[in-house]
Amino acid sequence: MPEFDLAAAAVQAALDAGARYADARVVQRRYESMSAHDGDVEDVTQNNSAGLGVRALVGSSWGFFALPKLSIAAARQAGARSTEIAKASATVPGPPLDLLPVEVRQASWANACEIDPLSVSLSEKGDLLVGLTATMREHGADVAQASYDIWDTRKWFVSSEGHRIDQHLRECGAGMNATAVGESETQRRSYPGIRGQFGTAGWELIHQLDLPGNAVRVAEEARALLTAPHCPAGETDVILGSEQMALQIHESVGHAVELDRILGWEAAFAGTSWLDLAQLGSLKFGSELMTITADPTLPGALGSFGYDDEGTPAGAVDIVRDGIWVGVLAGRDSASIAGLPYAGAVRADGYNRLPMVRMTNVGLLPGEHSLDELIAATDDGVHMDTNRSWSIDDRRLNFQFGCEIGWEIKNGKRGRMLRNPTYTGISPRFWGSMDMLGNDLTYWGTPNCGKGQPGQIGHTGHPAVPARFRGIRVGVTG
Amino acid sequence: MSHAEHVLDLVKQSGAEAEVTVSTGTLSLTRFANSFIHQNVADSGETVRLRLHVDGRTAASSTTAATPDGLKDLVDRTLAAARLRPADTGWAGLTPPTEPTGAGNHDPATADASPADRAAVVRAFVDAAGGLETAGYCRTADTVTTYANSAGHTLTGRSTLAAADGIARTGTSDGVARAASVRLADLDGAALGARAAAKARTGADPGDLEPGRYPVVLEPTAVADLLPSLGMIGFNARAVAEGRSFVKLGELQFDPAITLVDDPLAAAAAGVPFDAEGTPKRPLELVRDGITSAVAHDRRTARLLDATTTGHAVPGGERFGALPQHPTLRPGTGTDLVAGLDRGLLVTDFWYTRVLDPRTQVVTGLTRNGVWLVEGGEIVRPVRNLRFTQSYLDALAPGNVLAVGADAAQVPDSWLSGTIIAPALHLASWNFTGGAAG
Numbered sequence: 001m002p003e004f005d006l007a008a009a010a011v012q013a014a015l016d017a018g019a020r021y022a023d024a025r026v027v028q029r030r031y032e033s034m035s036a037h038d039g040d041v042e043d044v045t046q047n048n049s050a051g052l053g054v055r056a057l058v059g060s061s062w063g064f065f066a067l068p069k070l071s072i073a074a075a076r077q078a079g080a081r082s083t084e085i086a087k088a089s090a091t092v093p094g095p096p097l098d099l100l101p102v103e104v105r106q107a108s109w110a111n112a113c114e115i116d117p118l119s120v121s122l123s124e125k126g127d128l129l130v131g132l133t134a135t136m137r138e139h140g141a142d143v144a145q146a147s148y149d150i151w152d153t154r155k156w157f158v159s160s161e162g163h164r165i166d167q168h169l170r171e172c173g174a175g176m177n178a179t180a181v182g183e184s185e186t187q188r189r190s191y192p193g194i195r196g197q198f199g200t201a202g203w204e205l206i207h208q209l210d211l212p213g214n215a216v217r218v219a220e221e222a223r224a225l226l227t228a229p230h231c232p233a234g235e236t237d238v239i240l241g242s243e244q245m246a247l248q249i250h251e252s253v254g255h256a257v258e259l260d261r262i263l264g265w266e267a268a269f270a271g272t273s274w275l276d277l278a279q280l281g282s283l284k285f286g287s288e289l290m291t292i293t294a295d296p297t298l299p300g301a302l303g304s305f306g307y308d309d310e311g312t313p314a315g316a317v318d319i320v321r322d323g324i325w326v327g328v329l330a331g332r333d334s335a336s337i338a339g340l341p342y343a344g345a346v347r348a349d350g351y352n353r354l355p356m357v358r359m360t361n362v363g364l365l366p367g368e369h370s371l372d373e374l375i376a377a378t379d380d381g382v383h384m385d386t387n388r389s390w391s392i393d394d395r396r397l398n399f400q401f402g403c404e405i406g407w408e409i410k411n412g413k414r415g416r417m418l419r420n421p422t423y424t425g426i427s428p429r430f431w432g433s434m435d436m437l438g439n440d441l442t443y444w445g446t447p448n449c450g451k452g453q454p455g456q457i458g459h460t461g462h463p464a465v466p467a468r469f470r471g472i473r474v475g476v477t478g
Numbered sequence: 479m480s481h482a483e484h485v486l487d488l489v490k491q492s493g494a495e496a497e498v499t500v501s502t503g504t505l506s507l508t509r510f511a512n513s514f515i516h517q518n519v520a521d522s523g524e525t526v527r528l529r530l531h532v533d534g535r536t537a538a539s540s541t542t543a544a545t546p547d548g549l550k551d552l553v554d555r556t557l558a559a560a561r562l563r564p565a566d567t568g569w570a571g572l573t574p575p576t577e578p579t580g581a582g583n584h585d586p587a588t589a590d591a592s593p594a595d596r597a598a599v600v601r602a603f604v605d606a607a608g609g610l611e612t613a614g615y616c617r618t619a620d621t622v623t624t625y626a627n628s629a630g631h632t633l634t635g636r637s638t639l640a641a642a643d644g645i646a647r648t649g650t651s652d653g654v655a656r657a658a659s660v661r662l663a664d665l666d667g668a669a670l671g672a673r674a675a676a677k678a679r680t681g682a683d684p685g686d687l688e689p690g691r692y693p694v695v696l697e698p699t700a701v702a703d704l705l706p707s708l709g710m711i712g713f714n715a716r717a718v719a720e721g722r723s724f725v726k727l728g729e730l731q732f733d734p735a736i737t738l739v740d741d742p743l744a745a746a747a748a749g750v751p752f753d754a755e756g757t758p759k760r761p762l763e764l765v766r767d768g769i770t771s772a773v774a775h776d777r778r779t780a781r782l783l784d785a786t787t788t789g790h791a792v793p794g795g796e797r798f799g800a801l802p803q804h805p806t807l808r809p810g811t812g813t814d815l816v817a818g819l820d821r822g823l824l825v826t827d828f829w830y831t832r833v834l835d836p837r838t839q840v841v842t843g844l845t846r847n848g849v850w851l852v853e854g855g856e857i858v859r860p861v862r863n864l865r866f867t868q869s870y871l872d873a874l875a876p877g878n879v880l881a882v883g884a885d886a887a888q889v890p891d892s893w894l895s896g897t898i899i900a901p902a903l904h905l906a907s908w909n910f911t912g913g914a915a916g
Contacts, residue, residue: 035796035797040566040568042566042568043794044537044559044560044563045537045540045794046555046556047540048539048540048541048548048551050542061515063593064517064519065522066522067521068543069523084593085520085593088518088596088597090515091515091594091601092510092601093514122562122563123562127564142721181721181722181837185837186835186836264511264613265511267613268613268614268615268643352521356517388834389842391842391844393846393863394829394844400865402842420835422842453509454505454617476867478840478868478869
């Protein structure tokens with residue numbers, strides 16, 4: 001295939017220029033998005049990108065160069081430039097570096113997709129979004145929005161070790177939100193989640209979401225929130241719905257177990273981690289109910305793939321087992337430095353970004369209880385769901401999250417609606433307070449995980465269930 | 479024939495109104511951590527963006543394939559998308575031929591900077607930190623943008639931007655230094671490394687402090703966090719139209735010491751001097767002496783609100799409106815703001831700040847890279863990072879700004895490619911809602 005030939009030419013040019021290892025990715029991506037607002041389509045965008053990114057290793061120093069020209073001559077130029085950049089890196093060198101050995105593969109992979117989302121007509125998609133926003137406006141929303149996003153990505157990966165892997169990922173998702181404007185504040189309700197719901201799937205995912213069946217409810221809830229009582233301040237039991245639980249996992253577990261953060265590679269920007277590798281296998285991260293895995297093989301989840309962007313086959317890794325921290329998200333270089341035997345969590349945002357450690361599908365294994373059982377077992381607490389705001393410190397330890405909606409729980413029953421619910425905590429203490437785990441599992445997709453410099457947007461998945469946490473500080477206000 | 483002209487020529491037969499933006503450039507970024515360069519990247523290329531309006535319908539597309547086949551595909555699929563979508567009732571037409579306001583701030587040496595040039599800045603930063611562990615980046619960017627539309631309006635601008643941002647670490651504290659300029663030659667890696675190290679050392683072994691309301695002196699790096707939030711959600715005409723903004727034009731919403739300008743034509747400004755709709759940029763005074771005086775418009779919001787575009791259109795702005803991208807808080811007369819702090823906190827940076835409610839601008843976030851307790855105008859001791867939940871509007875409200883620093887610093891925006899210019903501020907109160915222990 002010509003794409004493999006381009007990548008191979010780039011790799012060979014990098015080696016010819018002095019690299020001891022090189023890999024290259026040719027990436028073609030089609031992106032389509034539509035947004036509707038108050039009964040009208042406000043934006044239709046289709047972006048196509050195609051190009052080549054080359055990574056070269058000289059000594060212990062990396063270089064990366066990318067360009068959108070797809071010719072053998074341009075590929076060779078890119079390969080040579082990547083080695084030139086690596087040589088500049090070597091003027092401020094780090095310790096000796098080896099790459100974790102992986103089995104060399106020549107393979108193809110594609111995710112399941114029943115209905116190609118790009119084959120669905122724009123008029124059908126537009127009718128769906130316009131109808132949703134019109135319905136929300138009719139039922140109390142002052143501002144109504146709905147949107148979908150589609151990514152169709154083909155990748156060809158070649159390494160100087162002999163990898164030749166092509167993949168075809170089709171991802172999509174959609175969502176809607178209603179905003180009610182009051183005298184001094186706004187209230188918002190979203191469905192299915194703050195940004196919608198996303199997966200490695202075709203348009204069948206959108207059908208499964210039943211967006212029309214929820215438009216009236218979210219509009220009415222947004223309006224009702226304007227006059228709902230404030231979430232009280234104090235310590236109480238909190239039941240998180242699964243959408244908010246996905247955010248909790250993403251921010252306080254997923255980022256904390258990224259090995260590049262633990263090693264200090266993100267210290268100046270995204271930050272480090274409170275986790276110390278010396279405690280891997282012994283540190284108590286949470287209660288015994290807490291078992292978290294990173295599994296990029298889950299069908300349909302947004303963080304799924306066949307091979308990561310270093311050619312490592314997708315495989316599940318235990319992150320927390322029965323409350324004990326046991327695993328990390330790693331790449332071939334970081335795993336080697338840390339002395340760990342697994343990698344497979346390195347991906348890049350398009351052809352022109354450097355592959356780096358990213359979450360796959362980092363999620364919580366389910367428990368035994370229904371949401372109703374969690375509520376029935378709670379004398380006094382707040383049930384919160386749908387993320388509205390998120391903030392966490394640079395060590396992923398001290399967080400404060402806000403939700404769109406809360407409900408008071410008294411004597412085992414869910415009562416009145418509460419507005420502006422927030423909760424705050426310290427990660428291991430918070431996870432240690434989890435004493436009931438739900439069984440209603442959803443693979444939530446996060447399509448906007450920012451990391452790196454230059455900035456990269458990652459797609460991650462988060463299997464999540466509702467859960468109860470004891471003695472949590474809630475209702476922090478400005 | 480340029481790529482922009484080629485695309486307009488291809489569109490001509492359709493009768494569509496069309497605008498084309500061709501952006502060419504190179505972004506290079508050298509990153510270091512644990513005192514060595516661990517990531518070093520560059521990408522070079524061209525993106526062609528087409529937006530067209532035909533038969534009352536609008537669509538936009540882009541491509542990185544600037545070949546004859548690629549450009550034809552761009553035109554064909556954008557036309558197809560426009561014809562299939564519902565009518566666009568908010569279309570405000572194309573920008574007519576308009577005189578440019580500038581050509582952009584461009585430094586050829588920065589455009590040509592090599593990986594070795596950036597590595598030299600890093601080397602100097604690392605060496606000046608005196609053995610402390612360091613991390614950060616040095617980046618250079620060179621962009622040429624051409625805008626052309628079927629109404630006969632054409633503009634070209636070119637800009638460069640260099641930035642360096644790094645921390646030094648003692649094991650119990652981090653100190654930061656950052657700077658941005660049109661010219662890489664203006665960035666002194668050694669001075670930045672020495673400053674970061676000095677701050678880290680004075681912040682070492684911090685102690686806890688009870689959360690609560692404290693007067694604060696915010697360094698320019700912390701003030702820089704306030705301005706984008708106010709701009710994106712507040713001084714955004716679309717947010718105003720939808721009732722989501724705090725803005726009340728003509729009212730004293732800020733302390734009289736506050737004058738906030740979006741200044742895209744300053745000698746230090748990054749980016750090209752026209753917006754995504756080809757409107758030449760001009761300075762826009764958002765707040766004058768505390769009185770809210772303007773909001774940012776693109777053509778769509780200007781039509782909606784019977785106003786004039788202010789040249790703040792951004793790609794994709796159909797969804798979220800127009801954005802001020804060159805926020806500049808005018809300096810005051812304060813020379814030593816800490817000396818005026820009887821008991822309070824000196825804050826270097828804010829981190830991971832998120833808006834809880836756009837109308838009230840209540841934001842939660844944390845301090846980072848150094849906090850010190852000040853008593854009697856003197857720094858007493860370093861303090862562990864604190865969480866805050868604070869209305870940015872209240873913090874800057876009339877009577878709450880006690881002093882504005884005389885010197886403004888230009889700092890790189892963390893996420894975007896631009897810069898923010900801000901002085902230090904002495905504020906009457908900041909609501910710290912949690913300490914390191916939660």
